[in-house]
Amino acid sequence: DAGVIQSPRHEVTEMGQEVTLRCKPISGHDYLFWYRQTMMRGLELLIYFNNNVPIDDSGMPEDRFSAKMPNASFSTLKIQPSEPRDSAVYFCASNPGSGALNTEAFFGQGTRLTVV
Amino acid sequence: SQQGEEDPQALSIQEGENATMNCSYKTSINNLQWYRQNSGRGLVHLILIRSNEREKHSGRLRVTLDTSKKSSSLLITASRAADTASYFCATDALNQGGKLIFGQGTELSVKP
Numbered sequence: 660d661a662g663v664i665q666s667p668r669h670e671v672t673e674m675g676q677e678v679t680l681r682c683k684p685i686s687g688h689d690y691l692f693w694y695r696q697t698m699m700r701g702l703e704l705l706i707y708f709n710n711n712v713p714i715d716d717s718g719m720p721e722d723r724f725s726a727k728m729p730n731a732s733f734s735t736l737k738i739q740p741s742e743p744r745d746s747a748v749y750f751c752a753s754n755p756g757s758g759a760l761n762t763e764a765f766f767g768q769g770t771r772l773t774v775v
Numbered sequence: 776s777q778q779g780e781e782d783p784q785a786l787s788i789q790e791g792e793n794a795t796m797n798c799s800y801k802t803s804i805n806n807l808q809w810y811r812q813n814s815g816r817g818l819v820h821l822i823l824i825r826s827n828e829r830e831k832h833s834g835r836l837r838v839t840l841d842t843s844k845k846s847s848s849l850l851i852t853a854s855r856a857a858d859t860a861s862y863f864c865a866t867d868a869l870n871q872g873g874k875l876i877f878g879q880g881t882e883l884s885v886k887p
Contacts, residue, residue: 663817690873702818702863702877714872750817754873762806762867764875766817 665751665767672774677739680770682751683732692764693726693736694750702750708734741774748772781864781878789886794851796881798864799844805867807840809849812861812880821849821862826869856887 664683672678684691692707706716711728719726723742728734738745748771752764781798788794800807806825810818824831824840824847831838837850851858863880867873 692875694877701879704874704876707874709873715874752818752875754875756873762873762875763808763820763823764810764818764865765820768817 663751663753663765663767665749665770667770668768669771670773672741672772674742674774675740676774677737678741678745678772678774680736680749680751680772682734682736682767684734684751684753685765686732687755688753688765689756690754690762690764691728691734692750692752692754693734694752695747696750696769697747705736738772741772743774746773781862781881783881784879785882785884787884787886788854790854790856792854792885794854794858794883794885796849796862796864796883798847798849798878800847800864800866800878801845802866803869804842805869807838807847808865808867808875809836809838809847810863810865810877812863814860818863851883854883854885856885859883859885 666681693705694702696702705718706726708728726736748769750766750769752766754762754764804826806823808823809821812818822833822838824838835852840847861880861882863877865875865877
């Protein structure tokens, strides 16, 4: 397996534009996580899914952020409209399942978003 | 809110020395994990320790867990310049459905 795949790797957009980040988790993994990393706030959990169902979206900062997982092999994180303070690196991660045995997370390479 | 807090925030040592990083957390856990992040890259899993374990080894890594103090430490022995990276602890909290929460990380610099 190629690991967790995120696209694009870099995105530069103007304030007010819609941004869509994409993630393909590792095949067979039940959990998918979206994180945001900034110098000021560290690594924040935005939302996570179990078997394509959103479990906890309490970390989503505002209504401008939305995430979907239409099937087991694809998820999107959308920001509409984008603002300069959304600039960050966004990571997607997946893991095989919950419980003490299988919660090692595999991370994608991230999408570096710059909103100007 | 962040579950894990780490110290020190930054650590600079010479090659060959040992590096110790600490992590404290707030709630009961299923397990605690340590990850490494090289600059500009994603996080890579290093080691997982379950709540009923006290110590675990993997190569030059040694992790301890004290659930009574809600703390963990990561020791890297005989450090190398290639160990330069940020290190994060992450907790899989009890009854949180697999949610993984990360600490702020320790930035380790190993000078040759």
